[in-house]
Amino acid sequence: MGESPYAFIVSGDFATLSELYYRFHKGPEIIRLFTLLRGIMERYGGIGSMVEHYYEGDLRKAVWAARADLIGSSDDLLFFFPKEAPASPFKRWSLYARWMVRRDAIDFGLWKFVGKRDLVVPLDANIFKIGRCLGWTDQKTQNWKAACQITDELKKHCPEDPLEYDFFLCHVVGIGGGCNGARNGDCVKGCLLHEI
Numbered sequence: 001m002g003e004s005p006y007a008f009i010v011s012g013d014f015a016t017l018s019e020l021y022y023r024f025h026k027g028p029e030i031i032r033l034f035t036l037l038r039g040i041m042e043r044y045g046g047i048g049s050m051v052e053h054y055y056e057g058d059l060r061k062a063v064w065a066a067r068a069d070l071i072g073s074s075d076d077l078l079f080f081f082p083k084e085a086p087a088s089p090f091k092r093w094s095l096y097a098r099w100m101v102r103r104d105a106i107d108f109g110l111w112k113f114v115g116k117r118d119l120v121v122p123l124d125a126n127i128f129k130i131g132r133c134l135g136w137t138d139q140k141t142q143n144w145k146a147a148c149q150i151t152d153e154l155k156k157h158c159p160e161d162p163l164e165y166d167f168f169l170c171h172v173v174g175i176g177g178g179c180n181g182a183r184n185g186d187c188v189k190g191c192l193l194h195e196i
Contacts, residue, residue, distance in 0.1 A: 009038050025079065033080055036070060048100060052113045059114065060084075060144075063093055087143045094147065095122035098163050106167055116161040121154065123147040126174025127166070129181030134193065 001008040014034045018027040025033075037047075044050040054062035054069075067081040075083075082088060102116055103109020121127055123142050127150060131137040136153040139146035154162035173179055177191055 089123040089142050089147045091122045119163045121151045126170045132181045
């Protein structure tokens, strides 16, 4: 990509990506993603402007509308631009929105059209286990309802910025603390939240 990812994307010369792979995604799909990103840059100026174009208070609906408009009914690029699925926890986009909306040492705070209070926790396995352990969700699987229930509990502590605690919960309590999602004697010994 060189020194400017933006210049690389708008150039449209993605041949160098043909041998690249990322997790389950190989060169051809990565090239399709970059081609789509180029189209987004040309049409909207960037991902933020694209989301803002479709945003009416619900990030999921904005992304689904953008997908329908840009990709149609194809199953292409589902990992990056999911189709409408109301039960999906929407983790990747919720995390991306956190980075783009909040501003601190971790998050960029570039999007001004979404309020911090409107963000929903990026529901990964760690946050889900913590939420189950603390009784913040009654859901048995990671889904949108669980993400919203956990976010509502976090709003009780910080209504204007419920995701203020997301990084701490995920990385210190979840990953660092080894939360397994069930309260027991072993859990209480090492858990920073055992008194909650």
